[in-house]
Amino acid sequence: MRSIAGSDEAPCRFLLGARREVLPPPSEFSPEEIGWVDLDTVATETVGKDVRDYLARLLRASEPYATGPAAAYVDLIAEIAAPRLVRREHEGRAWGPFLLAGMFAHYLVTLPNPPGNAIDAEAHAERATGDLPQILERVLDTRAAEFPLLRPLLAVLARSRGDGMPLTVLRRCLAVVVASGPGGVSEEDCQRTLREASPYLRTGIEPTTRVALYRLFHQGLADYLRRFPHSKKTPLGEGEEERAVERALLDGLLAPQTGEAADGEPADRGDSWAEAEPYLLSHALAHVWAAGSVEWAERLLTEPRFLVRFDLDEDARALELVRSPEAQECLRLLGMSWHAHARFGSAADRAARLAFDAYRLHLPAWRVEFGQLAESLTPRDGARALPLSWATGGTEDHSFRQLTIAGGGSAQCAAFSPDGAVFAAGTFDAVLFWETDAWQPVARWDLRGDGRCNSVAFSPDGRRLAAGTAGSSGPGGVLLWDVAGEERQAEQLTGHGQGAVLAFSADGGLLATGGADHTVTLWDLTGDEPSHVVELLPEDHVEGLSFHPEEPVLAVAGHAGVRLYDTRSWEPRAEGEEPGIVFSGWVNAVGFSPDGRHLVIVDSDGDTVVLSTDGYEPVHEVAQPYQSISGAVGFTSDGTRMAVACEDTIQICAVERGAVTATLHGHTAGINDVVFSPRDPLLLVSVADDETVRLWRVTDREAPGERRLLLEPRRVASSPTAGRVAVLDGEGELSLLDLDGGGRLGSVPLGTRANPWQVGFSPDGETLAAYTNDGGLHLVRSAGGQPVVTRLENEDRAFPVTEIHPLFGGPEDKFCFSSDSSLIALQVCERAEDLVWAITVWDIRGLRQVGRIALPERADSFEFAGPDRLAVVVGGVLAVFEVPA
Secondary structure, eight states, X not given: OHHHHSSSSSOOOOOOOOOGXXXXXXXXXXXXXXXXXXXXXXXHHHHHHHHHHHHHHHHHTXXXXXXXXXXXXXXXXXXXXXXXXXXXXXXXXXXXXXXXXXXXXHHHHTOSSOOOSHHHHHHHXXXXXXXXXXXXXXXXXXXXXXXXXXXXXXXXXXXXXXXXXXXXHHHHHHHHHTXXXXXXXXXXXXXXXXXXXXXXXXXXXXXXXXXXXXXXXXXXXXXXXXXXXXXXXXXXXXXXXXXXXXXXXXXXXXXXXXXXXTTSSBOOOSSGGGGOOHHHHHHHHHHHHHXXXXXXXXXXXXXXXXXXXXXXXXXXXXXXXXXXXXXXXXXXXXXXXXXXXXXXXXXXXXXXXXXXXXXXXXXXXXXXXXXXXXXXXXXXXXXXXXXXXXXOOSBOOOOSEEEEOTTSOOOOEEEEOTTSSEEEEEOSSEEEEEETTTOOEEEEEEOTTSOOEEEEEEOTTSSEEEEEEXXXXXOOEEEEEETTSSXXXXXXXXXXXXXXXXXXXXXXXXXXXXXXXXXXXXXXXXXXXXXXXXXXXXXXXXXXXXXXXXXXXXXXXXXXXXXEEETTTOOBXXXXXXTTEEEESOEEEEEEOTTSSEEEEEETTSEEEEEETTTTEEEEEEXXXXXOSOOEEEEOTTSSEEEXXXXXXXXXXXXXXXXXXXXXXXXXXXXXXXXXXXXXXXXXXXXXXXXXXXXXXXXXXXXXXXXXXXXXXXXXXXXXXXSEXXXXXXXXXXXXXXXXXXXXXXXXEOSOOSOEEEXXXXXXXXXXXXXXXXXXXXXXXXXXXXXXXXXXXXXSSSBSOTTSOTTOOOSSOSEEEXXXXXXXXXXXXXXXXXXXXXXXXXXXXXTEEEEEEEESSXXXXXXXXXXXXXXXXXXXXXXXXXXXX
16 A cells, blocks of 8 residues: 555555454554454444444435435434344354445335335334344345346355356356246346345456356355245255255256257257356366266266366365266376366367376277367467377376465475364465365465474364474474464464474373474463473484373484473483484384374385384384485374375375385375375375375275386487387386387386486497486397397496496486497596596497596586597587597
């Protein structure tokens, strides 16, 4: 506002009214900047007087109360009605008195016979009430004869989604509700009814089509009309009656997709989804879920033209209804690239991607279907989408739903509220919240300069939320919110350096916080304000904290191991060789199982260690697929299962047996946290650095440890002569594939999981070189041109050039072949401590070094120029060296 006014000195005053929870807290403003009026604390007599004056002004501004006989009774009506409008009719539901006054004024204005004497005026005024639905029913009663569509229209809009329905969709649904017959509901009748209903509506504009959208202005009204769609005397029963109404709306909503036009005549469907209203593409699945219609869920999910257009960020719970093999195939297809589909703005691009994934999943029918669709959707004047020949590789995504973080960025931590109704995720600058029915975002709490959120947790009673921050400009620390309170002001607790972690005790009375400052602070939360209890000095960077659910034990995990403290004396426990130490080594995550029988430790060596809390001795050890400096562990509410995250993979384990029951893939970057839903033990949620939140249905259908990994290509080279392509994957396997169809001709395990750096064929296509960043160069030849791959070895090892230092990354090549395929040149770091670089030249056939070039620094590039010269660019200089024959 200051910038609009032009300067700090320019006068600028404005009045803003809103619910308390959506306004910034008063503490963010100085008393000179802003004045606050809390209407909930104003005396009832004062509110009543203001409501009386407001109602009188509204009536005098409208006919027939501005002039005529009714004008004489305005003050009488306002005097009698105001106390009734201020009075709360139902505990816990407080309709705003000024809102009620406006709606009651509308009722009085719409009376067919306005009061012409004091008796009538008193009678109408006494109909005022503090319950908005009752005022609505008075209006509906008086207007029913003139506007028979009024109640059905409002009842339909009560079930609309998002920002509201466009007129075309509203008419179709209204026609089904009132059983209007072949003629449907005319646009004129619908518009006329909308004008009459306008006091109860909120209108918007659809951003792409610029079409008007209609919805009820108050959620309380929507809830009432969903319960009483037909009459105030006949509430709608839950369950089947509710679904029957939703199915009727669904018939009208999707009428253009059924092959029958709204007027009952056959319709030419063609690509009916090309002309579908954006409302359908955003909310059709939400209506299908509300109706519980398995039939429509199957139809939509197996309709390619719908799949390339529907909005993946809206309510997609209907996908869980499908059961047919065909629909399950489509779910797999969507899951392979859900995040990409959510970003694509073109149906043609989505179709092309689905064709791509169908090839990888060996679904030839869908590959053809989506490939043809991609071609047909490409604009005639646009760049032609190149047809896909074949595709392979990647990891099959096992998640059933992905959530995109608004504005981009990745989530670092996650937590459910104790009742499972709310999910929270901490990002680099905020804590984000989703409701867990439709998984729609509901709130964002900015950290306001406190830095990245490393950990987040709800207290066991759900009243508080704590977030540990890294501190973008300060020491970091812990923010504590009173979730049940009316203000969203966070209380700042002591900082812990870069990366605070935290945990609530089982009874919610204690909060433990720790971090990079090698301390753990305990806070007492039983009073009105958090109070400091004690500070522990584990002399370790604290990575994780966990309270035992029943016993007085706190586990503190860090780079040196796991130490246990007695929460009565705050001294280390007696377990372990050293006091309290039950595990030694770098620990990424720690957690007590909900039943308190086990303590689970995720370390950086690729192991998950399960300790029995009866003596804290190891009872199980589960190998992780990777070594990692990060990890996470989460438990089901009954403690029978745990999820362990390492890099981009999740292992599901039976806690009691220590056995891996499933391995989940889908994330494309490191996983930061995993949490199970408290109310659905099969629902797991994970957050990762790939900027997605993923939902998983956890079952034991997979064989223990089954990976279900597809080929994971990291580097590719094509043979210049034989129609082959070489793929070096992230699992350390080098494969030869047929260039025409992608069939595997042979493979060689290189025995390393190190990241592949470069793959290349010699010019004659006979030799294949693969370099991995662990410093190994592997040379491979196909014997006699046959599709059998062998490996050249020297003393049971790959080509002996392990002095190539693995720590120096960059896009430059590590090797090149001579034009006659007899030589290979390698860039090596001979002494890493002194950064001594050289290029060595080797005879491929004899595996012997034939030359060496000392370099003043690392070469930018090098290339053979003919069979006997090597051109090197280093330090801005081009040098050409002669290579002996």
